[in-house]
Amino acid sequence: MTSTEARVPLMARAVPYLPLGLIAALGATLAYVVRLPCRTGGWNDQVSTYTNFCYTDIYPLYFDRQLATENPYFAHVDFDKQVEYPVVLGEVMQVISWIARALELDRVAQAVRFYDLTVILLGMCLVAGVLLMAAVAGPARRWDALWYAISPAVVLAAYINWDLVAGALSMGMLLAWARRRQVLAGVLLGLAIATKFYPLMFVGALFLLTWRTGRWRPFLITIASAAGAWIVVNAPFMIFAWEGWRRFYVFSQERGVDWGSPWLFFQNKGWPILGEWDVSTLGMLSLGALCLGIAVLTLAAPRRPRLAQICFLALAAFMMTNKVWSPQFVLWLVPFAVLARPNWKPLALWQLAEVWYFAAIWLYLLSQPPLERDDLGIGDDTYFTAVWGRIITIGIMMAFVVRDILRPDKDVVRQADIDDQAGGVFDDTPDRFTLASAVR
Template sequence: MTSTEVRAPLLARTVPYLPLGLIAALGATLAYVVRLPCRTGGWNDQVSTYTNFCYTDIYPLYFDRGLATQNPYFADVPFDKQVEYPVVLGEVMQAISWIVRWLEPDQVAQAVRFYDITVILLGLCLVGGVLLMAAVAGPKRRWDALWYAISPAVVLAAYINWDLVAGVLSMGMLLAWGRRRQVLAGVLLGLAIATKFYPLMFVGALFLLTLRTARWRPFLVTIGSAAGAWIVVNAPFMIFAWDGWRRFYVFSQERGVDWGSPWLFFQNKGWPVLGESDVSMLGMVSLAALCLGIAVLTLAAPRRPRLAQICFLALAAFMMTNKVWSPQFVLWLVPFAVLARPNWKPLALWQLAEVWYFAAIWLYLLSQPPLSRNDLGIGDDTYFTAVWGRVITIGIMMAFVVRDILRPGKDVVRQSDIDDQAGGVFEGAPDRFTLSSVTR
C-alpha cells in the first residue's frame, strides 16, 4: 500500500471536522464580541453591564476571590471570599492569574488580561467540545454538532462562567466510553466532576444501562477510574487546605433559592410559602422522583435506550429541580439534548426560550435593589415568563425523548441504522434484566 493510499482514509475522516472546527471558532469569536462593550470598561458600571447584556463572572471574581494576590484555596481569607468551585476549576483560575500577574503590574489591567486569557481557554474548550461531539454523533449525524458550535444560546452564555471546561471533559468522556476506552472515560468523568458537579448525573445513566445489559466489568472499571482521578486531584487540597476545599460543598448546601429556579417563582408568589429548608427538601424529593421515573423508563422500555437519551433526561431533571438555574447552564444541556433527539423544531423553540431568559435576567436585575431602575428593567411577571419558558420547552424535549424511548421507531437517530453512537459496550447488547422479565 502506498503512502497516498494510507493518507486517503485519514484525510476522508479528518476533512469533515475542519469546517465544524472553524464554525465553532466563529461561535467562540462571536461570544467574545458580545462582551466587547463591557471589556472596554463597562464591567465597572452595573447598569451598563446589564443594559449591554455582557455580564461575566470572570472579571469580578479576579478581585472578589483574591486571585490577584493569593492562591484561592490556601489563602487566609473569610470563608465567603474563598473560591466556590471544585478544585480543577479553581486551579485553572489560579494558573491564569499567575500568568497575568507576570504579564501586568497593574491590577485592573491584570483583570482584563485574566478575562482575555480565560476566554481563549474557553474558546478552545468550545471548539474541542464541538469536535468531540461530532465524533460521538458519528459520520451520519456529524453536523448535529452545529447546535453546540454556534447556536444563539451558546454564543450568549459561553463566557459567563467556566462551564465550557466541564463541557469538553464530558464530551471526551462520552467519546471514550463509545470507543470502549473505559479507563480514559473514567478519568475524564472524574476530572469533569472535579470541575463542575453536574457530570455526576452521568454515573446514574451508565448504571441503569449496565443493569439492563449486565455489562458490569466496563462499568466498574470506569467508575473506579473516575473515583481515582477525582481523589488524585482533590486529595492534596483536602489534606492541606480543608477549609478552601470544602467551600464549594458548603456553599452548594447552604445556598438559597437563586435566579432562574422555578422555586423562586413559588417563593415570590408565596404559594405555598417555602423556606430554604423546605426548598432543599422539595428539590431533593423532586429530583429523586424524576430519577426513579427515568430508572423505570430505562428498565421497562421495549428496546434499550441510548446512553445520550438517559444522560439528557437525568441532566434535565437535575437542572429543573435545582435551587439555582444560571443562564450558562444551557451549555451543560445543549450537546446532550442534540445527541438525545436532533430534531430542529423543539431545539429551536428551546433556544428561543433560552435567549429570552438571557435578556430577561439582566433586565430584571436592573429593577431589583440596589439599582432599582424600573425605567430600564422589567417586573416580576415578565421575568417569570422567561423562567417558565425554559422549564416548559425543556419539558417538551424530555417528553419527545420519552416518546422515542417507548416507541423506538420514532427515534431519528435509530432511523439512520444506528443503535447507539455513544453506547460502547451497550451497543447491540442483549437485555439481561428488564422489568418485564421480572414480571414474567
C-alpha cells in the same frame, strides 16, 4: 507502507471535521464580540453591564476571590472570599491569574488580561467540545454539532462562567465510552466532576443501562477510574487546604434559592408547601422522584434506550429541580439534548426561550436592589415568563425523548439503522434484565 501513506486515512477522516471546527471558532469569536462593550470598561458599572447584556463572572472574581494576590485555596482568606468551585476549575483560574499578573503591572489591566486569557481557553474548549460531539454523533449525524457550535444561546452564555471546560471533558468522556476505552472514559468523567458537579448525573445513566445489559465489568472499570482521577486531583487540597477545598460543598449546601430556579417563583408568589418548605429538601425530593421515573422508564422500555437519551433526561431533571439555574447552564444541556433528539423544531423553541431568559435576567436585575432602575428593568411577572419558558420548552423536549424511548420507531437516530452511536459496550447488546422479565 510509508509514514505518509499511513497518515492519509487519518487526514481523510479529519477533513469533514474541519468546517465544524471553523464554525465553532466563529461561535467562540462571536461570544467574545458580544462582551466587548463591557471589556472596554462596562464591567465597572453595573447598569452598563446589564443594559449591554455582557455580564461575566470572570472579571469580578479576579478581585472578589483574591486571584489578584494569592491562591484562594491555600491562603488564609475569609471563607466567603474562597473560590466556590471544585478544584480543577479553581486551579485553572489560579494558573491563568499567575500569567495575567506576570504580563501586567496595573491591577485593572491584569483583570482584563485574565478575562482575555480565560476566553482563549474557553474558546478552545468550545471547539474541542463541538468536534468531540460530532465524533460521538457519527458520520450520519455529524452536522448536528452545529447546535453546540453556533446556536444563539451558546454564543450568549459561553463566557459567563467556566462551564465550557466541563463541557469538553464531558464530551470527551462520552466519546471514550463510545470507543470502549473505559479507563479513559472514567478519568475524563472524574476530571469533569472535579470541574463542575453536574457530570455526576451521567453515572446514574451508565448504571441503569449496565443493569439492563449486564455489562458490569466495563461499568466498574469506568467508575473506578473516575473515582481514582477525582481522588488524585482532590486529595492534595483535602489534606493541605481543607477549608478552601470544602468551600464548594458548604456553599452548595447552604446556598438559598437563586435566580432562574422555579423555587424562586414559588417563594415569590407564596405558594403553599412549594413556597414554604426548605428548598434543599424540596429539590432533593423532586429530583429523586424524577430519577426514579427515569429508572423505571429505562428498565421498562420495549427496547434499551440510548445512552444520550438517559444522560439528557437525568441532566434536565437535575437542572429543573436545582436551587439555582444560571443562564450558562444551557451549555450543559445543548450537546446532550441534540444527541438525544436531533429534531430542529423543539430545539429551536427551546433556544428562543433561553435567549429570552438571557435578556430577562439582566433586565430584571436592573429593577432589583441596589440599582432599582424600574425605568430600565422589568418586573417579577415578566421575568417569571422567562423562567417558565425554559422549564416548559425543556419539558417538551423531555416528553419527546420519553416518546422516542417508548416507541423506538419514532427515534430519528435509530431510523438510520443505528442502535446507539454513543453506547459503547451497550451498542447492539441484548437485554439481561428488564422489569417485564422480572415480573415474568
